[in-house]
Amino acid sequence: MYYRFIALVERLERTGNFLETAALVILLSAMMLLAVGQIVLREVFNTGFVWADELIKLMVLWLAMVGSIAATRDNRHIRIDALSHVLPEVAIRMIRILVDLFAAFICGVIAWQTWRYLQVEIEYQDTVLVNIPAWIAHSIMPAAFLLISFRFLVLVVKQIGAIVTRPAAGPGK
Amino acid sequence: KIATATPDGTQWMDDMRTGAKEIKERTEGRVQIKYYGGGIKGDDKKVLGQIRIRQLQGGAFTPSALTSQYSDLNLYGMPLIFDSEEEAAYVRSRLDARLQKGLEDAGFVNFGFATSGFANIMSNTPVRSLSDLKGKRVWVPEGDTISYASMQALSLSPVTLPLTDVLTGLQTGLIDIVAIPPFVALILQWHTKVKYVTKVPLVYTFGFMAVDKKAFEKINAEDQAIVREVMGRIYENFNKVNLVDNDAAFDALVKSGIQPVELDEEEYKKTRKVLLASNRQLGEQGKFTKELYDEMMRYVDEYRSQRGATGRD
Amino acid sequence: MIALSVLLVLLAIIGAPLFAVIAASAMIGFQKGETDLMIMALEIQSIASMPFLSAIPMFTFAGYLLSESNAPTRLVKLTGAMMGWMPGGLALVCLAACAFFTAFTGASGVTIIALGAILYPALKQDGYGDKFNLGLVTSAGSLGLLFAPSLPLILYGVIAEVPVDNLFLAGILPGLLMLLMLSGWSIWVNRHIRRPLSSFSVREVGKALRESIWELPLPIVVLGGIYSGFFAVSEAAAVTALYVVLVEVVILREIPLRDLPRIMRASMVLVGAILVILGASIASTGYMIDAGIPQRLFELVSSMVSSQTSFLILLLLFLLVLGAILDIFSAIVLVVPLILPIAAGYGVNEVHLGIVFLAAMQLGYLTPPVGLNLFIASYRFEKPILHVYSATFPFLIILMLSVILITFLPELSLVFLSN
Ligand code: NA
Ligand code: NA
Numbered sequence: 001m002y003y004r005f006i007a008l009v010e011r012l013e014r015t016g017n018f019l020e021t022a023a024l025v026i027l028l029s030a031m032m033l034l035a036v037g038q039i040v041l042r043e044v045f046n047t048g049f050v051w052a053d054e055l056i057k058l059m060v061l062w063l064a065m066v067g068s069i070a071a072t073r074d075n076r077h078i079r080i081d082a083l084s085h086v087l088p089e090v091a092i093r094m095i096r097i098l099v100d101l102f103a104a105f106i107c108g109v110i111a112w113q114t115w116r117y118l119q120v121e122i123e124y125q126d127t128v129l130v131n132i133p134a135w136i137a138h139s140i141m142p143a144a145f146l147l148i149s150f151r152f153l154v155l156v157v158k159q160i161g162a163i164v165t166r167p168a169a170g171p172g173k
Numbered sequence: 174k175i176a177t178a179t180p181d182g183t184q185w186m187d188d189m190r191t192g193a194k195e196i197k198e199r200t201e202g203r204v205q206i207k208y209y210g211g212g213i214k215g216d217d218k219k220v221l222g223q224i225r226i227r228q229l230q231g232g233a234f235t236p237s238a239l240t241s242q243y244s245d246l247n248l249y250g251m252p253l254i255f256d257s258e259e260e261a262a263y264v265r266s267r268l269d270a271r272l273q274k275g276l277e278d279a280g281f282v283n284f285g286f287a288t289s290g291f292a293n294i295m296s297n298t299p300v301r302s303l304s305d306l307k308g309k310r311v312w313v314p315e316g317d318t319i320s321y322a323s324m325q326a327l328s329l330s331p332v333t334l335p336l337t338d339v340l341t342g343l344q345t346g347l348i349d350i351v352a353i354p355p356f357v358a359l360i361l362q363w364h365t366k367v368k369y370v371t372k373v374p375l376v377y378t379f380g381f382m383a384v385d386k387k388a389f390e391k392i393n394a395e396d397q398a399i400v401r402e403v404m405g406r407i408y409e410n411f412n413k414v415n416l417v418d419n420d421a422a423f424d425a426l427v428k429s430g431i432q433p434v435e436l437d438e439e440e441y442k443k444t445r446k447v448l449l450a451s452n453r454q455l456g457e458q459g460k461f462t463k464e465l466y467d468e469m470m471r472y473v474d475e476y477r478s479q480r481g482a483t484g485r486d
Numbered sequence: 487m488i489a490l491s492v493l494l495v496l497l498a499i500i501g502a503p504l505f506a507v508i509a510a511s512a513m514i515g516f517q518k519g520e521t522d523l524m525i526m527a528l529e530i531q532s533i534a535s536m537p538f539l540s541a542i543p544m545f546t547f548a549g550y551l552l553s554e555s556n557a558p559t560r561l562v563k564l565t566g567a568m569m570g571w572m573p574g575g576l577a578l579v580c581l582a583a584c585a586f587f588t589a590f591t592g593a594s595g596v597t598i599i600a601l602g603a604i605l606y607p608a609l610k611q612d613g614y615g616d617k618f619n620l621g622l623v624t625s626a627g628s629l630g631l632l633f634a635p636s637l638p639l640i641l642y643g644v645i646a647e648v649p650v651d652n653l654f655l656a657g658i659l660p661g662l663l664m665l666l667m668l669s670g671w672s673i674w675v676n677r678h679i680r681r682p683l684s685s686f687s688v689r690e691v692g693k694a695l696r697e698s699i700w701e702l703p704l705p706i707v708v709l710g711g712i713y714s715g716f717f718a719v720s721e722a723a724a725v726t727a728l729y730v731v732l733v734e735v736v737i738l739r740e741i742p743l744r745d746l747p748r749i750m751r752a753s754m755v756l757v758g759a760i761l762v763i764l765g766a767s768i769a770s771t772g773y774m775i776d777a778g779i780p781q782r783l784f785e786l787v788s789s790m791v792s793s794q795t796s797f798l799i800l801l802l803l804f805l806l807v808l809g810a811i812l813d814i815f816s817a818i819v820l821v822v823p824l825i826l827p828i829a830a831g832y833g834v835n836e837v838h839l840g841i842v843f844l845a846a847m848q849l850g851y852l853t854p855p856v857g858l859n860l861f862i863a864s865y866r867f868e869k870p871i872l873h874v875y876s877a878t879f880p881f882l883i884i885l886m887l888s889v890i891l892i893t894f895l896p897e898l899s900l901v902f903l904s905n
Contacts, residue, residue, distance in 0.1 A: 020751070021747050021748075021750075021751045022747075024750055024751050024754040025746070025747045025750050025751075028543060028544075028547060028750050028754060029750075031540060031543070031544065031724070032544060032724045032727050032728050033728075035540065035544070035720060035721050035723075035724030035725075036721070036724050036725060036728055038721065039716075039717050039721050039724075039725070042310070042330060042332065043716075046308065046330040047325075047330060048330070048331070048332070048333070050313075050318055050321045050331070050333060052333075053333050053334075056540050056720070057534045057535060057536075057539070057540065058534050059540070060533060060534060060536075060539050060540050060542075060543065060761070061531060061533045061534040063543050063754060063757060063758070063761075064533055064757065064758055064761030064762060064764075064765065065758070065762075066754070066758065067543075067754040067755055067756075067757045067758020067759070067761065067762075068505075068758035068759065068761070068762040069758070070751060070754065070755045070758055071755045071756075071758045071759040071762070074755050076755050076756070076759055077503035077504070077505065077759050077762075078503065078504050078505070078759050078760070078763060078813055078815065078816055079501045079502065079503055079504060080498055080499055080501060080504065080811060080812065080856055081501060081856060081861075082499060082501075082811070082855045082856055083499075083500055083501060084501070085855075085861075085871060095500050095501060096501065098500075099497055099500060099501050099502035099503070100502075100503075102497055102502055102506065102510075103502060103503045103506035106506040106509055106510045106513075107506065109513065109523070110509060110513075110526050110530075113523040113524050113525075113526045113527060114524075114526060114527040114530065116524050116527075117222075117226070117524040117526075117527030117528065118527070120225055120226070120524065124225065126241075127241060130318060137534075138527070138531055141527060141530055141531065209775070213775050214775070215528075215532060215535075215772075216532075216535055218535065219528055219532055219535070222527075222528040223525065223528060226521075226522040226524045226525060226528070227522060228521050228522065228525055334718065338537055338538075338649070338718060340649065341649045341651055341652075341718075342715075342718070344715075345651075345712065345713060345714065345715030346714075346715030347715045347716075347717070347718060
């Protein structure tokens with residue numbers, strides 16, 4: 001049961017990894033091309049797009065959110081890392097389980113609240129980029145925080161797995 | 174709770190706080206207003222969002238911030254509509270109530286509009302005619318589609334930059350021209366980076382306070398009347414004082430070494446023709462109520478025929 | 487409330503992701519102030535309304551690309567040809583190359599990994615003492631922090647709403663001062679090493695220049711582009727990133743095209759980690775403004791200190807403690823909004839404050855318990871962490887002296903801005 005669950009998670013992880021990377025590549029490339037394109041349009045053709053700057057800024061938000069999902073997967077979020085050099089491995093893993101459960105809970109709350117605000121934006125028919133519904137641009141927030149929350153739970157499961165499957169004597173020093 | 178971009182310690186904020194005190198006393202503490210100055214509550218969009226989730230009850234805005242709620246709000250602010258403050262006052266005395274009603278129907282109670290004078294052309298090369306603008310980069314605030322359309326109608330190159338980037342943009346030559354009321358230029362220090370100011374009534378600017386209608390209706394009718402009276406008085410006063418301030422600011426600009434430039438009369442007429450045509454086109458695209466725009470222009474013509482000439486000095 | 491705060495601090499110390507701790511504190515505060523928690527959406531989406539911010543992902547990507555190419559080797563070769571003839575020359579090469587490289591890679595530890603691997607063995611071979619080498623490479627790893635277009639400089643500009651190009655100018659002299667003081671110390675320590683690395687040869691310099699011909703225009707693209715008005719800071723970042731792709735992937739072909747997605751992902755993971763903390767910090771700042779905390783903090787501080795000088799001393803002490811426990815990015819987004827109004831109350835220029843803040847934070851890379859450079863060096867060169875601590879100590883003292891000078895000589899930061 002446990003191993004089948006792990007296998008499923010691992011398959012999901014490969015797909016997720018690919019999707020994240022693809023999204024990051026597309027966003028970053030488009031952002032660079034758009035910014036340079038604006039310069040060329042301005043310097044050479046004396047024109048530009050009125051929405052370009054706003055779009056670049058929305059892309060920053062998307063990069064931040066998708067990058068943050070990827071950072072959770074790679075376990076690269078910034079933490080005060082004072083204990084990992086003093087405590088034994090098992091203690092560190094148990095502490096990690098605790099703090100990552102906390103992070104998963106907080107991200108779940110943020111996902112829920114940003115989702116609620118999305119409904120408000122739909123109700124008021126807010127727009128971005130001249131006439132695009134704002135909720136489309138902002139839907140990345142609840143989606144991302146939900147996924148981040150999920151990733152933290154996966155990290156917790158992995159830590160538990162590592163403690164459970166650890167050889168009884170522990171890693172030889 | 175009301176947010177404004179006006180910094181604490183200015184005369185405006187003092188007046189608003191005095192008004193808040195009066196309201197508090199006269200309503201026996203039932204209505205208390207707290208101001209968040211200096212833009213600490215974020216930009217217009219963020220303030221609007223906070224009004225929706227009842228974190229704030231109102232904010233001080235410029236018309237472009239609320240045009241997506243009420244599209245006719247920026248009619249006065251379209252380029253080269255008015256020739257003079259007197260002309261604007263004449264038209265406003267006939268239309269203000271209508272716009273205020275429109276804004277209220279869109280969910281925002283307000284207490285009158287306070288003009289901040291005409292935005293003038295400030296530049297690093299003298300601008301006397303339309304041809305002086307050719308090839309120059311004109312700053313347009315982010316998301317201001319009407320100004321953007323006007324610039325394109327004049328075949329200029331608009332550059333959209335956030336407010337914070339403008340000073341640097343002027344310094345490095347990323348932008349050559351900004352349009353802004355003189356006293357706002359003084360506050361933002363933009364006058365330190367330009368050499369010329371063209372005294373042309375380019376765009377009529379104004380600001381106002383918008384309070385969430387649902388929040389406003391929670392207070393009882395008598396208190397509402399008190400708030401309207403006090404705030405209305407304050408805004409009427411702002412409307413007067415700002416004009417004096419703006420004239421003083423223009424003199425201060427000239428005194429600080431910026432050269433005043435006059436626009437050629439023929440050029441002005443030619444430019445106005447192009448811009449009014451572009452305005453009408455936006456109206457036809459449904460960017461605002463075309464009938465209201467035409468009515469405004471009728472009042473303008475009415476005023477001019479009464480005067481027998483343009484009111485421009 | 488106090489119990490909850492203590493709990494959160496505790497969670498942070500035992501390693502909870504900082505952004506989650508900050509977001510939690512903001513939400514608890516908002517909840518207490520009866521603010522709808524939907525406010526979190528508004529706060530986080532203001533990431534999309536900050537000027538300059540797009541410069542961060544693009545410069546980060548450019549830095550990652552540079553560090554994966556052979557640019558580090560070329561850089562060492564070039565500085566070696568130019569400075570290697572001096573006594574103690576290789577130490578100076580190490581400092582200069584690291585400073586240049588850090589400016590572009592943003593002091594995320596990449597410098598030690600990319601350049602340290604070349605410089606550390608070379609220093610040893612040249613007869614420098616092992617302890618000196620370790621300390622030098624470790625402390626040089628964050629030396630270019632004050633030089634454009636370093637990431638922390640841009641982030642400070644975004645948070646403090648100071649034009650980033652002003653910060654770029656302000657960082658020049660203080661950055662050079664740090665460089666010079668460490669150079670002086672290095673020459674003094676190694677004054678007995680008479681043998682220069684190489685004799686000065688115009689031909690060698692020319693050869694190294696030719697090899698680096700593609701990377702040399704980078705500072706010109708960045709600074710020249712911005713100060714000539716050709717483009718804005720965020721556009722300079724885009725041009726830099728595209729240029730680096732063009733050079734390293736298309737022209738020099740040191741990075742195969744198929745590696746680009748991996749490098750993009752790696753750099754955006756860092757960007758995501760920084761920006762999500764930024765989003766959480768905007769929320770906590772929003773709550774603190776609501777609760778009037780900056781004013782109360784200001785009253786507290788002004789009841790303790792009266793003059794600008796004593797304020798600056800207090801600030802430095804505070805920043806040193808902060809740098810010992812927080813990484814530079816979290817410190818900027820978390821603390822700058824709080825100290826900015828206080829510093830303004832004491833008449834401290836916001837650009838100068840930024841330079842002081844970053845210079846002091848640079849020490850944080852080298853102070854235990856949390857010092858990124860210490861960990862990376864310990865890991866990279868396989869030395870016990872305590873050994874790294876003691877090897878770095880003299881350099882830390884020198885840098886501390888330079889930070890004191892930078893703090894109390896605001897002219898160093900502001901001389902180019904006085905127009
Ligand atoms: Na530290
Ligand atoms: Na640190």
